[in-house]
Amino acid sequence: MSDVLAIDSLLSADELAVRERVRDFTEQRIRPGIAGWYEDGVFPLELAPELGELGVLGMHLKGYGCPGRSAVEYGLAALELEAGDSGIRTFVSVQGSLAMTAIHKWGSEEQKLQWLPRMAAGELIGCFALTEPTAGSDPGSMKTFARRDGTGDDAGWILDGAKRWIGLASVADVLVVWAMTDDGVHGFLVPAGTAGVTATPIGQKLSMRASIQCDVTFDGVRLGPEALLPAARGLRGPFSCLNEARYGIAWGAMGAARDSYQAALKYAQERLQFGRPLAGYQLTQEKLVNMLLEIQKGTLLALQLGRLKDAGKLRPEQISLGKLNNVREAITIAREARTILGGNGITLDYSPLRHAANLESVRTYEGTDEVHTLILGQHITGLAAFR
Structure with missing residues (x-):
């Protein structure tokens, strides 16, 4: 490029x-x-x-x-x-x-x-069980609950509830599970094979097909005291992890955009229509230029986030800006790249439509457009508008 x-x-x-x-x-x-x-x-x-x-x-x-x-x-x-x-x-x-x-x-x-x-080393796989069937963008409303099992320092926990859209859950060796308790939200490490845990892959997906997402249920799952993540208190625990993932998405989306652009550019340079390459037509060049503009800007944005993060200065609203902008632009680029490919673009011989379908999921997870818009709106105005 x-x-x-x-x-x-x-x-x-x-x-x-x-x-x-x-x-x-x-x-x-x-x-x-x-x-x-x-x-x-x-x-x-x-x-x-x-x-x-x-x-x-x-x-x-x-x-x-x-x-x-x-x-x-x-x-x-x-x-x-x-x-x-x-x-x-x-x-x-x-x-x-x-x-x-x-x-x-x-x-x-x-x-x-x-x-x-x-x-x-990739020898063991983990998953992160936060989202629930009725608590996606509002994890504070989670229903999964862990209650004390016994008294004293040796008391364990009994975990009940359900999670949805949990990546890798059916192949995970350990599940990081976030649950409500009498003392607020806590995190637990649940080894695979623990009695009462069922992870069922979600099928018939139109997006993220080369990946695993699951429904997970917890039915009277007994955990020892060693299962508790001792330093995690409240939603600050899972949100700190989500910000790490959101940061990576701001970069990753530009990879999907770049690959879509490169596929369209190569095709336009080789495909002849009306006796000349598609790349020689003004409308095609405008599409390619618009893609390049957003990829260059989005990559600079991601790089600035990275420099801030390495300096220990990255703030949540800055991450929201990067995730919101770069995923939104990447979807537009992937869709536009498909138009240059014409009918051939709906096959898996070419990447743009696959990227576009995947990005619909990326746009949703780790905070929807609406959630990141409201995070930025609160930063701008000083007023929370989530409810």
């Missing part, structure tokens, strides 16, 4: 090296198989240890076998992975930005040592 603004000149040698390594992985391991995985509705679990070896699982976390890379390096990795497919980037996000971050930020030393090294 033409880097008109010379964005590469703003990246360090280490950042460029990370980007090239993940880009090569995407070309070699994701692109050749993604059409088949998407059509068949399967996630390639064999990639998990390869992604661990690549160093992108819990990429931003330090210690406990985690890579400890910068926010910008993680963002560049997310961009390249989503250029392959949103489902692959989502796996990395659920594993690292959600499940591993929850354990790293809120877990005990024993919990960190038990889970994080093998999760960073």
